[in-house]
Amino acid sequence: MSRPINSFAEFEEYVSRFTNYERMRLPKYDKYTFGIERMRSFAQDIGNPQYAYPSVHVAGTKGKGSTCLLLEAFLLEEGYSVGTYLSPHVEHMTERIRVDGEPAGGEEIVEELNGMLDVLEGRREAGPSAYPSFFELMTALAMATFRSRKVDWAIFEVGLGGRLDATNILEPRVCAITSIGLEHTEQLGDTLAQIAREKAGIIKPGVPVILGPLCPEADEEIVRIAAERAAPVVRVAHDSVLLDGHGGIRIAGWDGVLEQGPVVGPGLRTDLGIALDLLRHILASERRTASRNRVATAVSRVVLPARIEIVPGSPPVVIDAAHTTEAVRTLRLSLEEVHFPRPRTLVFSIAVGKRIDAILEELPGLAEEFIWTLADPLRSVEPLRLCEGMGRGEIVESPEEALELALARGKPVIVTGSFYLAGRLRRIVRTRKKKEEP
Numbered sequence: 510m511s512r513p514i515n516s517f518a519e520f521e522e523y524v525s526r527f528t529n530y531e532r533m534r535l536p537k538y539d540k541y542t543f544g545i546e547r548m549r550s551f552a553q554d555i556g557n558p559q560y561a562y563p564s565v566h567v568a569g570t571k572g573k574g575s576t577c578l579l580l581e582a583f584l585l586e587e588g589y590s591v592g593t594y595l596s597p598h599v600e601h602m603t604e605r606i607r608v609d610g611e612p613a614g615g616e617e618i619v620e621e622l623n624g625m626l627d628v629l630e631g632r633r634e635a636g637p638s639a640y641p642s643f644f645e646l647m648t649a650l651a652m653a654t655f656r657s658r659k660v661d662w663a664i665f666e667v668g669l670g671g672r673l674d675a676t677n678i679l680e681p682r683v684c685a686i687t688s689i690g691l692e693h694t695e696q697l698g699d700t701l702a703q704i705a706r707e708k709a710g711i712i713k714p715g716v717p718v719i720l721g722p723l724c725p726e727a728d729e730e731i732v733r734i735a736a737e738r739a740a741p742v743v744r745v746a747h748d749s750v751l752l753d754g755h756g757g758i759r760i761a762g763w764d765g766v767l768e769q770g771p772v773v774g775p776g777l778r779t780d781l782g783i784a785l786d787l788l789r790h791i792l793a794s795e796r797r798t799a800s801r802n803r804v805a806t807a808v809s810r811v812v813l814p815a816r817i818e819i820v821p822g823s824p825p826v827v828i829d830a831a832h833t834t835e836a837v838r839t840l841r842l843s844l845e846e847v848h849f850p851r852p853r854t855l856v857f858s859i860a861v862g863k864r865i866d867a868i869l870e871e872l873p874g875l876a877e878e879f880i881w882t883l884a885d886p887l888r889s890v891e892p893l894r895l896c897e898g899m900g901r902g903e904i905v906e907s908p909e910e911a912l913e914l915a916l917a918r919g920k921p922v923i924v925t926g927s928f929y930l931a932g933r934l935r936r937i938v939r940t941r942k943k944k945e946e947p
Contacts, residue, residue, distance in 0.1 A: 511626035511627055511629070511630045513623045513625075513626065514619050514622055514623055514626070515619075516615075516619070517603075517615030517616070517618070517619060519619075520615070520618065520619050520622060521602065522793065522925055523622070524622075524643060524646060524647075527640075527641065527642055527643040527646055528642045528643060532636070532902060537722060540641075541726075542675065542740060543642075543669070543670075543673035543675070545640065545672075545673050545674070545675065545677055545678065547638065547640065547641065547645065548645050548648070548649075548675045549678050550639075551628070551632065551641050551645060552649060552652065552678055552888065553647060553808070553838060554625075554628045554631075554632075555625050555628055555649060555653060555894070556656075558649075558652040558653045558655070559652045559678055559679050559680075560680070561655070561656035561659075562592070562655055562656070562659075562660050562661065562662065562663050562823065563579075563661075563662055563663070563680065563681075563682045563683065564663045564664070564679050564680075564681045564682065565580065565661070565662065565663070565664045565665070565681055565683055565787055565791070566665050566667070566676065566677075566679050566681040566683075566684040566685075566710050566711050567580075567664065567666050567684065567685045567686075567687065567787075568667040568670075568671040568684070568685070568686050568708045569667075569685070569686050569687030569688045569689070569708065569721065570687075570688045570689055570690035570704070570708075570731065570831055570833060570835075571687065571688050571690060571776070571835065571839075572688050572721065572776060572779065572780045572783070573666050573667060573687050573688035574595055574816070574883040575777055575780045575813050575816045576685060576780045576787075577593055577595060577664045577665075577666045577784075578593070578595075578806075578811060578812070578813055579772075579780060579781055579784035579808075579811060579813075580664055580784040580787050580788060581593045581607065581610060581664055582610070582807035582808070582810060582811040583784060583785070583788045583799075583803070583804060583807045583813075584641075584662055584664075584788065584791070584807055585609060585610050585778040585807070586803040586804070586810075587788075587792070587797075587803060589660075589661040589662050590608075590609055590650055590658070590659070590660045590661045590662075591607075591608070591609060591610070591660055591661065591662050591663070591664065592606075592607065592608050592651070592654065592655030592658065592660040592662070592663040592664070593607040593608075593663070593664045593666075594606060594648065594651040594652075594655075594663070594664070594665045594666060594676070595607065595666050596644065596647070596666060596668045596912075597928050598752050598928075598932070599814045599815050599830075599836075599928060599930075599931055599932045599935060600747075600814075600932050600935055600936055602647075602739075603615060603618065605647055605651065606618060606647070606650060606651045606654050608655070608658050608660065609660075610655065613654050617654060617657075617711050618650055618654065618680050621650050621653045621654050621657065622650060623643075623737075623923050624653070624880070625653070630633050630648075631648030638857070641675075643677075644668050644675055645675040645790060648665075648668075648675040649675075650675055651665075651773055653853075658942035662791065665679060665681075665787040667708075667711060670707040670708065670710065671686075671707055671709065671710040671711040672706075672707050672708075672709075672710025673707075673710070673712070673806065674710075674711075676691075676711075677711055680713060680774050681711075681716060682716065682790075682791070682794065683715065683716060683717050683718075683719065683787060683790045683791065684711050684712060684713070684716060684717075684718050684719070684873070684885060685718065685719040685720070685721070685783050685786075685787055686708050686709065686711070686718060686719075686720055686721065686723075686731060686758070687721040687779075687780060687783055688721050688722075688723065688779075688835070689701055689704055689705050689723050689724065689727035689731075690704075690833050690834075690835050691704070691833070691834075691864060701724055701726045701727045701730075702726050702727065702729075702730045702930065703859060704727070705723075705726070705727035705728075705730040705731050706730055706734065708731070709730065709731045709734040712731075712735050712738050712740050713738065713740065714738045714739055714740065715738070715739050715740060716738075716740050717741045717742075717743060717790060718731075718735055718740050718741070718742055718743070719743045719745060719783055719786045719787055719790070720742060720743065720744050720745065720746065721745050721779055721780075721782075721783050722744075722746070722779060730875055743786055743790075744826075745779065745782045745783050745786055746761070747779070747787075749761045749779075749782035749785070750772075750778040750779070750781050750782045750785075751778070752769075752775075752846065753766045754766065756768060756769055757769060758772065758778060758781075758808075758882045760782075760785065760801075760804075763801050764801075764821050765801070767801075767804070767805045767808060768805070768808070768811045769808070770808045770810075770811065771811060771812065771813045771816075771817075771818070772808055772811075772813075773817045773819070773843050773846065774817055774839055774840070774842055774843025774844075774846055774847075775842055775843070776817075776836070776839035776840075776843065777813070777816060777817060777843070781808070785799065785804070788804075809811055811914065814828075814935065815828050815829060815830045815928060815931035815932070816829065816830070817829050817840060817843050817844075818935075819847070819849070820938050820939060822938075822941060823919075824916065824919055824920055824921045824922055825849070825850070825921050825922070826921070826922045826923075826924060826938045827840075827844065827849065827921075827923045827924065827925070827933065828917075828925075828931050828934065828935050828938060829922050829923070829924065830925065830926070830927060830928045830930075831925045831926065832859055832860065832863055832869045832926060832927050832928075832930045833863070833864070833868070834864060834868050834870075834871055837868055837871040837872065837874075837875065837925070838871055838874075840875065840923075840925060841871070841874040841875050844875070844923075845855070848900075849921060850921050851877065851921070852877040852878065852921075853875065853876040853877060853878070853920055853921045853922065853923055854876060854880065854915040854918055854920045854921070854922050854923070855872060855875055855876035855878065855879050855880065855922075855923045855925070856880045856882060856908070856911045856912055856915050856923070856924045856925075856930070856934070857872065857879065857880070857882070857895065857924075857925060857926045857930075858881070858882045858883055858884035858885075858886075858889050858890070858892070858895075858908065858926045858929070858930045859879055859890050859926040859927055860885070860888045860889055860890070860897070860927050860929070861888060861889070861890055863890075865890060865894070865895070865898060866898060869895065869899050871900045872899065875923055875925075876923055877920075878902070878915075878918070878920065879896075879899060879903070880902060880903050880904075880905055880911045880914060880915055881893075881895040881896045881899075881902050881903070881904050881905070881911075882904075882906060882908045882911040882930070883907075883908070883925070884903050884905045884908055884927050884929035884930035884933060885927075885929040888927075888929065889927065889929065889930075892904040892905075892906060908930055908933045908934055909933070909934070909937065912924065912934050912937060912938070916941075924938070
């Protein structure tokens with residue numbers, strides 16, 4: 510009998526012993542490292558909790574997390590109980606497992622872990638090939654938590670790729686692929702078609718797939734795979750959600766203008782369109798239709814951490830996690846839309862394995878001054894590499910000190926490049942805002 514975990518601090522210490530590929534610079538990507546069959550058998554050992562509720566599965570290079578959060582908000586407003594599994598977290602590990610719009614409690618997650626300790630001990634004794642990774646364990650905990658809470662719907666964000674991801678043991682009612690871009694090329698392939706094939710691994714026979722706007726090369730590959738699996742394809746058009754004046758959005762087929770709330774810029778509007786089509790599919794399966802008023806309320810209430818998150822203050826700060834050329838470009842366009850003031854100071858750190866030079870070329874459109882920092886000693890690119898690549902800027906290895914320097918200059922600040930950086934600095938920025946409030 511395994512000794513039970515008694516606190517969340519003990520939980521964090523326990524899960525830190527599991528292999529965490531999120532903390533590795535360039536992990537292998539194969540069926541042994543990302544062992545979907547291992548995940549299947551692990552889930553079977555704990556009673557296949559993933560079958561206890563209907564699920565939605567979301568993959569994509571960017572936009573999948575915000576799509577999941579928007580769909581969560583829509584379903585909650587429709588009166589459903591919803592579980593949402595996200596990765597990575599921004600500030601705290603509990604953010605990965607959400608129930609009814611809030612992170613699951615630490616005690617609740619500890620209880621679910623205690624219920625599978627004997628299974629884990631047996632797998633440890635069986636050897637490394639049977640023992641789950643950190644991500645597989647967190648996925649199992651999410652699935653089990655949603656079963657215990659008897660959610661009406663569960664939404665799962667893919668971690669990496671799709672085909673070999675631990676979440677791919679799901680048998681979803683509907684899935685989505687938000688976007689395809691050149692990211693994680695060492696693992697997923699160095700062409701858009703190769704990456705599309707990995708993302709399309711989540712498509713199940715006969716299960717509808719909602720597609721965000723994709724380049725022809727990726728679209729062709731995904732549609733081919735969907736046809737092989739007799740999976741209906743629904744495309745979300747670029748103009749399904751449009752900007753309509755300052756602070757408003759217009760949804761195709763609906764009268765009137767909605768307040769955009771935190772849905773700022775073309776990227777998040779696309780994610781909103783994908784989430785709306787997912788909602789429509791879910792409601793249609795129950796002979797219901799989406800309500801404009803409830804969608805409007807959900808959009809006004811949703812919180813999208815580190816997704817073009819504008820925190821007012823003196824100076825104002827944008828917290829974002831753009832880590833691809835497309836995401837940086839979208840961030841630039843979004844800030845232009847809301848007239849975020851210039852000149853600006855950029856605090857930037859990015860993980861290894863990204864298209865560094867291409868991303869650096871996009872950064873002058875964001876800011877006039879640059880502070881290069883190191884969000885994570887293991888995963889992040891050395892600030893010197895960034896500084897040399899850009900040919901200017903300052904190096905401040907501590908993210909906290911980099912933020913302090915940027916704020917002291919008094920210019921509007923942009924913090925972006927990775928979820929690691931956003932997670933380290935978001936709490937500081939938000940605490941500062943509260944102190945400034947009267």
